[in-house]
Amino acid sequence: xxxxxxxxxxxxxxxxxxxxxxxxxxxNAARLGVKxxxxxxxxxxxxxxxxxxxxxLNPASRxxxxxxxxxxxxxxxxxxxxxFVKANLSTGNKAVxxxxxxxxxxxxxxxxxxxxxxATRAPGCRVDxxxxxxxxxxxxxxxxxxxxxxxxxxxxEIAWGISTTPVTAAEDLPHSSFDTRSPFTLEFSAHDRGKTxxxxxxxxxxxxxxxxxxxxxxxxxx
Numbered sequence: 499x500x501x502x503x504x505x506x507x508x509x510x511x512x513x514x515x516x517x518x519x520x521x522x523x524x525x526n527a528a529r530l531g532v533k534x535x536x537x538x539x540x541x542x543x544x545x546x547x548x549x550x551x552x553x554x555l556n557p558a559s560r561x562x563x564x565x566x567x568x569x570x571x572x573x574x575x576x577x578x579x580x581x582f583v584k585a586n587l588s589t590g591n592k593a594v595x596x597x598x599x600x601x602x603x604x605x606x607x608x609x610x611x612x613x614x615x616x617a618t619r620a621p622g623c624r625v626d627x628x629x630x631x632x633x634x635x636x637x638x639x640x641x642x643x644x645x646x647x648x649x650x651x652x653x654x655e656i657a658w659g660i661s662t663t664p665v666t667a668a669e670d671l672p673h674s675s676f677d678t679r680s681p682f683t684l685e686f687s688a689h690d691r692g693k694t695x696x697x698x699x700x701x702x703x704x705x706x707x708x709x710x711x712x713x714x715x716x717x718x719x720x
Contacts, residue, residue: 504583504604505576509568513551515679516575519602520544523587531593532586543578547571597649603679614650617701617709621654626681627720631691636681637699648709651701653678655708658697660719665696668711676702686719693719 506512520540523532547568553559554568587594589607596606622640625633635656639648647653657671665671675682684695696716701709 505579506603509551509572510683511679512572513548514681515603516544516547516579518679519579522598522602526598529593530587530598531591536582536586540578540582543571543575547575600649601647614703614705616703616707617648617651619648620710620712621648621699621701623699623712623715625715625717627717630720631686631688633684633686633695633717633719634681635684635697635699637677638680647680648701650703651709652704653702654680654682654699655702656682656697656699657711658684658695660690660693660695662694664716665714668698668700668714671696671698690719695719 506515523530524537527534527537550564550568550571554564583604587599587602587604599606619641621637623638624636626636627633637647637654637656642648653676656675656677657668658673658675659665659671675684686693694716695718696714698714699712703709
């Protein structure tokens with residue numbers, strides 16, 4: 499299995515991906531047959547990346563030196579995670595399914611073409627409001643909490659909008675975004691704090707066909 503194409507390019511996407519990958523593997527280590535020593539060795543590199551990334555992201559601590567440290571931490575982690583995937587999650591490990599690889603954002607080896615069905619149920623979601631002026635929307639398959647995505651779906655469309663009155667239909671939400679990996683983050687300006695955001699989600703498969711919308715959710719911008 500190729501061991502380079504699956505790593506996201508941007509730091510923000512890489513941060514979301516590596517956090518989810520590590521959490522997914524740690525939570526399913528026994529089932530996936532992951533070597534405990536390899537997972538233990540990866541942990542400090544993941545933590546170091548997280549610390550350096552947050553330091554470089556914060557305007558109060560962002561300096562050329564902090565950015566250089568962040569870049570070095572990412573380079574070291576990328577090298578380690580490629581080796582980890584090759585040793586533990588490649589096609590040679592039959593305990594790791596294509597559904598696992600899809601959920602972890604890894605390359606799925608091509609065999610015969612299997613059409614992916616249109617989703618018949620909507621994503622579930624959980625909203626994290628711990629970061630000021632941000633809504634972090636975690637989406638998942640509510641019928642299989644071990645999987646961030648419904649199998650066969652390439653990602654989730656999120657319709658959203660700020661409104662002073664309740665929104666009851668997806669068609670009334672003015673904005674639409676798409677994300678292939680949970681979580682999806684909405685960032686707002688300071689003057690939007692305290693306003694209510696309404697949103698809903700639906701799966702989209704690998705051919706662009708979309709499933710049903712979820713219920714309309716709402717959250718107050720922190």
